[in-house]
Structures are given as C-alpha cells and as structure tokens.
Amino acid sequence: GAVVSQHPSWVICKSGTSVKIECRSLDFQATTMFWYRQFPKQSLMLMATSNEGSKATYEQGVEKDKFLINHASLTLSTLTVTSAHPEDSSFYICSARDPRASDTEAFFGQGTRLTVV
Amino acid sequence: GQNIDQPTEMTATEGAIVQINCTYQTSGFNGLFWYQQHAGEAPTFLSYNVLDGLEEKGRFSSFLSRSKGYSYLLLKELQMKDSASYLCAVSDSNYQLIWGAGTKLIIKP
Numbered sequence: 001g002a003v004v005s006q007h008p009s010w011v012i013c014k015s016g017t018s019v020k021i022e023c024r025s026l027d028f029q030a031t032t033m034f035w036y037r038q039f040p041k042q043s044l045m046l047m048a049t050s051n052e053g054s055k056a057t058y059e060q061g062v063e064k065d066k067f068l069i070n071h072a073s074l075t076l077s078t079l080t081v082t083s084a085h086p087e088d089s090s091f092y093i094c095s096a097r098d099p100r101a102s103d104t105e106a107f108f109g110q111g112t113r114l115t116v117v
Numbered sequence: 118g119q120n121i122d123q124p125t126e127m128t129a130t131e132g133a134i135v136q137i138n139c140t141y142q143t144s145g146f147n148g149l150f151w152y153q154q155h156a157g158e159a160p161t162f163l164s165y166n167v168l169d170g171l172e173e174k175g176r177f178s179s180f181l182s183r184s185k186g187y188s189y190l191l192l193k194e195l196q197m198k199d200s201a202s203y204l205c206a207v208s209d210s211n212y213q214l215i216w217g218a219g220t221k222l223i224i225k226p
Contacts, residue, residue: 006159034214043204043218044160093159106150106214108159 003027004096006109013084013116021079021112023094029074030096034106035067038091050077084116119143121217123205128223129195137190137203137220145210151179151190152204154219160204163190192222200224 003026013019023033031052036044048069049057056069068080077096081088091113095106120142129135141149148167152160166172166181166188178191190203205217 043216046213046216049213091157106162108161111157111159113157 004030004094004107004109006094006112008112009110010113011115013114015085015116016083018080018082019084019114021081021092021094021114023077023079023096023109025075025096025098025107028096028098030077030098031074033071033077033094033096035069035077035079036093036095038093038111044093047079052077081114084114086116089114089116119207119209119215121205121207121215123203123217123220125218126221126223128225129192131195131197131224131226133195134191134193135195135222137192137205137222139188139190139205139217141186141188141205141207141215141217143207143209143215146183147208147210147212149179149181149188150206150208150214151177151188152206154202154204156201163203195224197224197226 005024005026007022011019033050035047037047038044046059047062050069050071052071052074058064066082071077091111093111094109123139148165150165151163153163154160164179166179169181169183171180176193181188202219202221204219206214209215
C-alpha cells in the first residue's frame with residue numbers, strides 16, 4: 001500500500017515556542033492531505049484539510065493562525081503549531097489519499113506525539 | 118447531524134470470536150472503513166465496504182447494511198496482538214471521513 005511518512009515521531013517543546021510537523025507521501029502524489037488531533041482515549045478529530053497550492057480548510061473551532069498549514073508540493077504538507085501551550089499537547093496525525101486506490105481510502109502517517117512543557 | 122456509534126470497550130478471550138458493531142447516520146454515504154489502532158500509533162487500514170454484504174479478509178470480516186446504517190467487524194481466532202482500538206469511519210457525501218470514537222478491545226488469555 002501507499003506510504004505516508006510523518007516526522008518527527010515525538011517532540012517536547014517549551015511553552016511559547018513553535019513546532020513544525022512534516023507529512024510526506026512517499027510513493028504517490030497527494031493533492032489533499034488531512035491533519036488530525038487525537039487526545040487520549042478519544043477518536044480522531046479532523047483539524048484541517050490541506051490542499052496543494054491553495055489555502056487549507058479548517059474545521060470549526062480550529063485556530064488557523066495557531067495551526068499553520070502549508071502544502072507547497074504534491075508530496076509534502078506541514079503543520080506548524082505556533083506559540084504552543086500545554087493544552088496543545090496531543091497526538092497529531094496526518095493522512096493522505098492515494099488517487100490510485102479507492103476513492104476515499106486514507107493512508108496515515110506514524111503520528112507525532114507533542115508534549116508542551 | 119452526523120453520528121457514528123460503536124461500543125466503548127469490549128473484552129474477549131484468546132482464540133474466541135468477537136463482533137464489533139457500528140451504526141451510523143451521515144449526510145450521504147460513500148463507504149465505510151474499519152481501522153485498527155494500537156496505543157500510541159496511527160490507525161492502520163483493515164477493511165472497506167461500500168456495497169451490502171460481507172467482506173472476508175483472513176481472520177477479519179466486515180459486514181455492511183446500508184438500509185440499516187449498520188456495520189460490524191468480526192474478528193476470529195483472537196490473538197493477544199489483536200488488543201487495540203477499532204475505529205469505524207464513514208465517508209460522507211463530500212468524501213470526508215466521519216470517525217466513531219473507537220472500540221477498545223481487550224483480549225484475555
């Protein structure tokens with residue numbers, strides 16, 4: 001199956017700093033990538049849809065100025081958590097659709113565990 | 118509104134069979150997915166149903182009834198490594214995935 005790589009796997013940062021998370025599709029071109037956040041014992045919550053070459057579409061309640069998304073190429077999307085605070089500590093996961101697969105199957109990155117201290 | 122319901126937690130015995138149910142109400146339907154997620158890891162794809170009926174893949178099977186808004190994931194010959202959360206997700210009319218909260222499956226020896 002298609003491979004999506006996410007980096008870093010985990011990161012610890014100080015409150016007030018910014019953290020960038022990368023999501024790459026390794027063997028296909030992804031015009032659309034998705035960013036999720038998952039708190040402990042909860043399901044995935046879609047944060048935003050990242051579209052190559054255009055602005056991301058954010059879900060209601062997600063601050064676009066805090067969670068900056070850039071999808072500059074067909075294989076790379078980045079999520080930057082700006083001015084991170086302890087409440088931003090969570091598991092962040094990206095996914096992408098492979099146009100060669102079924103219409104909607106999503107392939108996930110490994111996830112990034114963010115801890116803000 | 119859109120809603121996906123599945124049990125929060127289930128317990129089963131190694132070697133046995135377990136069925137995890139999922140009911141859904143969504144605006145449109147373009148298929149239902151089951152994903153497995155081990156603690157601290159990203160979800161991995163298990164199955165995809167878009168037509169009514171049973172799809173079998175090794176020890177795992179998934180069933181769909183669109184008229185009832187219902188699906189189940191059947192796991193046979195349970196192994197300890199099957200202990201994980203199982204997520205049901207429906208693709209709606211915009212091909213956006215709507216996720217259930219997940220069912221934590223505990224396997225006991």
